[in-house]
Amino acid sequence: MRNLWIFVSKYNAFFLFCIFFIISLTLLLNNNTYQRAWTLNVSNQFIGRIYEQTSYFKNYLHLEEVNNSLALENARLKNELRSSFLIDRAEKHIVTDSVRKQQYSYIVARVVNNSIHLRNNYLIINRGTRHGVERGMGVTGPDGIVGVVREVSENFARVQSVLHAESRFSANVNGSIGSLVWEEENMDSKTATLKDVPGHVKVKPGDLVTTSGYSLFPMGIRIGTVKRTELKSGNSFLDIEVTLSTDFSSLQYVYVVNNLLAKEQQAIEAQPQMP
Amino acid sequence: MSNIFTRNLVRFIVLILIQVFLLQNVGYYNLAIPFLYILFILLLPIKIPNWLLFMLSFCSGFVIDIFYDTLGLHAAACTVMALARILFITLTLQQDKYESGQIPSLGNMGLRWFFFYATTLTFIHHTVLFLFEAFRLSDILYTLLRTIASSILTIVLILVYECIFFHRKER
Numbered sequence: 001m002r003n004l005w006i007f008v009s010k011y012n013a014f015f016l017f018c019i020f021f022i023i024s025l026t027l028l029l030n031n032n033t034y035q036r037a038w039t040l041n042v043s044n045q046f047i048g049r050i051y052e053q054t055s056y057f058k059n060y061l062h063l064e065e066v067n068n069s070l071a072l073e074n075a076r077l078k079n080e081l082r083s084s085f086l087i088d089r090a091e092k093h094i095v096t097d098s099v100r101k102q103q104y105s106y107i108v109a110r111v112v113n114n115s116i117h118l119r120n121n122y123l124i125i126n127r128g129t130r131h132g133v134e135r136g137m138g139v140t141g142p143d144g145i146v147g148v149v150r151e152v153s154e155n156f157a158r159v160q161s162v163l164h165a166e167s168r169f170s171a172n173v174n175g176s177i178g179s180l181v182w183e184e185e186n187m188d189s190k191t192a193t194l195k196d197v198p199g200h201v202k203v204k205p206g207d208l209v210t211t212s213g214y215s216l217f218p219m220g221i222r223i224g225t226v227k228r229t230e231l232k233s234g235n236s237f238l239d240i241e242v243t244l245s246t247d248f249s250s251l252q253y254v255y256v257v258n259n260l261l262a263k264e265q266q267a268i269e270a271q272p273q274m275p
Numbered sequence: 276m277s278n279i280f281t282r283n284l285v286r287f288i289v290l291i292l293i294q295v296f297l298l299q300n301v302g303y304y305n306l307a308i309p310f311l312y313i314l315f316i317l318l319l320p321i322k323i324p325n326w327l328l329f330m331l332s333f334c335s336g337f338v339i340d341i342f343y344d345t346l347g348l349h350a351a352a353c354t355v356m357a358l359a360r361i362l363f364i365t366l367t368l369q370q371d372k373y374e375s376g377q378i379p380s381l382g383n384m385g386l387r388w389f390f391f392y393a394t395t396l397t398f399i400h401h402t403v404l405f406l407f408e409a410f411r412l413s414d415i416l417y418t419l420l421r422t423i424a425s426s427i428l429t430i431v432l433i434l435v436y437e438c439i440f441f442h443r444k445e446r
Binding site: 014017019021025027032034 | 325326329330332333336337340345346347348350351354355357358361362407410411
């Protein structure tokens with residue numbers, strides 16, 4: 001102990017330097033936008049790579065679940081194929097479809113890191129600018145929505161999940177639109193709250209909650225089911241508790257939703273309104 | 276003792292005022308920016324304890340940061356400079372020859388030593404400052420150019436200041 005003290009006091013200049021330098025670096029990185037952005041980007045790259053390695057091994061443990069969910073999803077998609085509908089018309093037209101234009105495309109990505117127990121949860125996925133992921137794109141999973149892309153580096157992206165204090169998604173329940181939030185007092189990764197739904201709307205437990213099509217996602221993607229609803233006194237809006245259909249704890253493959261018309265939409269939204 | 280204290284305090288306030296209200300508006304485009312306030316750190320007494328030196332350097336950097344709105348940047352540069360000052364003084368001076376309040380000024384130490392001292396420390400301070408400000412190595416040549424140009428301007432100002440407040444050797 002004494003030797004340690006002698007050592008420290010002999011090189012006190014160096015230790016003092018370390019202390020003050022670390023303090024000033026912390027200040028620098030926390031308070032200046034450019035430096036902060038740079039560090040986040042680099043650490044994103046670096047940490048993303050590490051997480052990718054670990055999750056590569058972890059994935060083996062979940063293979064069965066993933067297989068099941070993929071098979072289920074395949075089945076669901078097959079149900080929607082035109083060939084799975086019975087065509088009982090005798091004649092066939094071939095119509096060049098000029099009405100339908102593709103609006104959404106999907107980029108498949110693997111989750112390399114995921115948190116669900118924090119106040120503000122993020123996921124890291126192994127797709128970045130190189131694969132066409134951009135900031136602000138929506139992310140869905142096999143069972144429902146997952147979150148929004150917040151930061152993108154070359155090969156990775158950080159996704160702000162639904163389980164984040166600042167997340168807000170436009171959601172549709174029985175034709176009426178509200179916003180889905182994950183509230184302060186709620187620390188459960190399986191439920192979220194749907195707000196701003198007017199009190200006169202009939203909502204009962206078990207009703208399906210889907211995306212509204214106003215935000216980043218296509219219309220009608222599952223979010224969850226209604227668990228409990230209550231009308232708080234003095235408030236004309238319902239507070240609806242929603243059981244999320246996405247199981248964030250075992251999420252492995254997600255799809256980044258690329259809205260091909262997003263730029264056009266934003267351009268018109270950004271225009272100043274004429275009086 | 277209070278004499279040393281007040282003199283340094285007055286110098287601190289004067290230099291910060293000059294830096295913030297005068298030199299903040301002076302500069303050769305973005306290339307050469309003078310930072311005269313580091314003279315306060317240069318002129319702290321030779322036998323100042325290390326912890327006090329670091330504390331004062333950090334504080335002066337921090338005050339400048341508040342005015343320049345770059346929290347932590349000048350503080351980091353000044354901390355590095357304080358370490359450099361300790362090393363420089365240990366290497367070039369025998370500290371026990373000096374009285375407790377003596378400052379390493381131009382009048383006390385002679386032109387050659389002081390010029391060398393000011394140049395080295397200014398250059399170190401400016402290098403750290405501009406490197407952290409740019410925060411990347413891709414524009415390293417531009418950063419280096421800025422460092423050198425600003426260092427020259429700062430050193431000229433330091434020498435001018437020292438000549439204005441020139442005192443012959445007090446011993």
